[in-house]
Amino acid sequence: AQTVTQSQPEMSVQEAETVTLSCTYDTSENNYYLFWYKQPPSRQMILVIRQEAYKQQNATENRFSVNFQKAAKSFSLKISDSQLGDTAMYFCASATQYGNKLVFGAGTILRVKS
Amino acid sequence: GAGVSQTPSNKVTEKGKYVELRCDPISGHTALYWYRQSLGQGPEFLIYFQGTGAADDSGLPNDRFFAVRPEGSVSTLKIQRTERGDSAVYLCASSSTGLYTDTQYFGPGTRLTVL
Numbered sequence: 001a002q003t004v005t006q007s008q009p010e011m012s013v014q015e016a017e018t019v020t021l022s023c024t025y026d027t028s029e030n031n032y033y034l035f036w037y038k039q040p041p042s043r044q045m046i047l048v049i050r051q052e053a054y055k056q057q058n059a060t061e062n063r064f065s066v067n068f069q070k071a072a073k074s075f076s077l078k079i080s081d082s083q084l085g086d087t088a089m090y091f092c093a094s095a096t097q098y099g100n101k102l103v104f105g106a107g108t109i110l111r112v113k114s
Numbered sequence: 115g116a117g118v119s120q121t122p123s124n125k126v127t128e129k130g131k132y133v134e135l136r137c138d139p140i141s142g143h144t145a146l147y148w149y150r151q152s153l154g155q156g157p158e159f160l161i162y163f164q165g166t167g168a169a170d171d172s173g174l175p176n177d178r179f180f181a182v183r184p185e186g187s188v189s190t191l192k193i194q195r196t197e198r199g200d201s202a203v204y205l206c207a208s209s210s211t212g213l214y215t216d217t218q219y220f221g222p223g224t225r226l227t228v229l
Contacts, residue, residue: 004156033215043203045157045220052215091156095214101147101170102207102218104156 002027006105013082021077021108023092032096034075040088082112118221126227135191135224137206145212149205164212196228
């Protein structure tokens with residue numbers, strides 16, 4: 001069974017600073033993908049970034065990057081130059097080749113302060 | 115191109131009533147998913163369609179919940195004899211092929227409140 005754990009219920013960061021959101025996961029599969037989704041108050045889940053487990057290089061998307069530590073089963077999200085529009089709930093999720101569904105963590109509320 | 119749409123945006127019903135929630139996936143996407151998100155929690159999987167058939171319905175909590183996708187496009191989630199514990203946001207997502215490597219694109223959800 002897959003599990004995803006986000007141990008930070010809430011985080012705050014000053015505008016223009018950097019923040020890191022933590023995520024750990026557990027799976028017995030070798031082939032899987034990891035995702036970070038953002039959910040603003042509008043409820044629309046938006047994909048932020050994704051990582052293929054067999055790729056050692058950490059994924060980056062503009063101001064967003066991940067630190068993927070496969071042996072430790074850790075997948076943290078770093079947001080650089082935080083903007084007010086980054087304020088949202090962030091969910092870490094996984095999907096394996098033996099189940100197309102996404103398994104989500106409980107989420108981290110991120111508040112960017114001006 | 116339009117994204118995933120869901121109707122209604124909000125639904126208030128009384129305990130014991132029947133409700134239907136609709137999802138319009140991205141055009142051409144063969145895979146469609148339903149998730150349920152309770153307050154303050156992450157989404158939980160309910161059911162996955164590949165085309166017209168339910169490929170995985172292991173997340174449906176009980177036999178009061180049923181979903182259909184008769185033409186392989188629009189899907190309807192049906193809840194009979196609603197209970198207060200069914201109150202949640204119901205999210206729909208679609209992906210192009212249903213492979214685990216695909217990105218799932220989400221709709222804005224339907225907030226169901228059972229009084």
